[in-house]
Amino acid sequence: MRTVHSLKELRSILRNYRQQGKTIGLVPTMGNLHEGHISLVRKASEAADIVVTSIFVNPMQFGANEDLDKYPRTLQEDQDKLAEAGNTLVFAPSVDEVYPEGMARQTKVLVPEVSEGHCGASRPGHFEGVATVVAMLFNMVQPDVAVFGEKDFQQLAVIKKMVRDLMIPVNVVGAPTVREEDGLAKSSRNGYLSEEERATAPIVFQTLNRVAEQLQQGRSDFQALEQEAQNVLAEAGLRPDYFNIVSSQTLKPATDEDRELTLLVAAFLGTTRLIDNLSLSR
Numbered sequence: 001m002r003t004v005h006s007l008k009e010l011r012s013i014l015r016n017y018r019q020q021g022k023t024i025g026l027v028p029t030m031g032n033l034h035e036g037h038i039s040l041v042r043k044a045s046e047a048a049d050i051v052v053t054s055i056f057v058n059p060m061q062f063g064a065n066e067d068l069d070k071y072p073r074t075l076q077e078d079q080d081k082l083a084e085a086g087n088t089l090v091f092a093p094s095v096d097e098v099y100p101e102g103m104a105r106q107t108k109v110l111v112p113e114v115s116e117g118h119c120g121a122s123r124p125g126h127f128e129g130v131a132t133v134v135a136m137l138f139n140m141v142q143p144d145v146a147v148f149g150e151k152d153f154q155q156l157a158v159i160k161k162m163v164r165d166l167m168i169p170v171n172v173v174g175a176p177t178v179r180e181e182d183g184l185a186k187s188s189r190n191g192y193l194s195e196e197e198r199a200t201a202p203i204v205f206q207t208l209n210r211v212a213e214q215l216q217q218g219r220s221d222f223q224a225l226e227q228e229a230q231n232v233l234a235e236a237g238l239r240p241d242y243f244n245i246v247s248s249q250t251l252k253p254a255t256d257e258d259r260e261l262t263l264l265v266a267a268f269l270g271t272t273r274l275i276d277n278l279s280l281s282r
């Protein structure tokens with residue numbers, strides 16, 4: 001497995017693979033890899049001949065008061081895990097390589113409707129940063145297939161919409177959320193949790209499951225359920241950001257007609273912001 005830092009080198013290696021008729025899979029990440037990321041690499045390697053994992057902590061998607069500076073950067077450990085998982089190439093560009101003119105750039109990718117609400121409301125500009133860098137990664141790597149985690153449900157919806165609207169020739173595939181034994185969704189940010197916070201964190205997935213059960217038992221007073229869920233989280237010591245019951249297709253508030261529902265949640269535990277989601281049919 002090789003690691004490259006420059007776009008020039010990346011393109012030259014990929015040109016070679018393409019000439020050999022190989023298909024290319026891309027797994028975009030911000031590094032500090034865990035089993036969730038590795039499951040995406042495995043999925044990509046089933047769908048394509050060679051797998052490129054990008055590791056880039058993208059400044060454009062972080063808000064001014066967010067954790068850009070403290071976000072864990074662990075390239076050596078990440079490389080070891082990727083080599084073991086059968087990854088072919090790591091692309092780990094510097095900020096200057098991706099943004100040679102700095103952050104005051106002209107061209108941005110906006111995916112308005114699907115970026116509204118949920119994380120889009122709490123993190124203004126976040127999905128603009130995500131869509132822009134993912135569009136750039138698609139142009140840099142020109143993958144046949146790209147794999148993203150369902151843990152970031154709204155992000156996956158934004159990327160799918162962007163690809164359709166801009167007719168980017170890539171097959172975007174979602175992969176299920178990998179969890180700890182107690183149900184907590186694996187996330188690089190779990191590393192910020194104190195021992196006590198880590199013990200509390202599974203309440204997020206437990207609450208998703210409890211609300212899903214109630215929906216399946218026929219409850220359809222969505223707003224009351226959302227409020228109850230927020231109360232449960234608050235009583236456990238979290239600060240809920242949102243708990244929204246939405247149509248899985250549109251991510252708009254659920255209506256009685258919707259059969260496929262997704263529960264989206266974000267909550268702070270201390271200063272750490274956890275997100276999770278659960279989809280159900282009824």
Ligand SMILES: Nc1ncnc2c1ncn2[C@@H]1O[C@H](COP(=O)(O)OP(=O)(O)OP(=O)(O)O)[C@@H](O)[C@H]1O
Pocket residue numbers: 028029030031035036037039040147148149150151152175176177178179185186187188189190
């Ligand atoms: N537990 C997980 N299961 C499956 N995919 C995941 C999981 N966690 C992250 N991913 C996916 O990995 C890709 C890279 O995500 P990222 O590097 O932000 O990881 P993360 O652990 O979610 O980090 P963060 O804590 O910053 O949200 C995304 O497509 C994301 O949805």
Ligand SMILES: CC(C)(CO)[C@@H](O)C(=O)[O-]
Pocket residue numbers: 028029030056058061130133134152155
């Ligand atoms: C898709 C992504 C790599 C873009 O920076 C990031 O948002 C992430 O890690 O989910």
Ligand code: BAL
Pocket residue numbers: 061152155
């Ligand atoms: N996992 C999504 C990237 C972010 O939180 O910035």
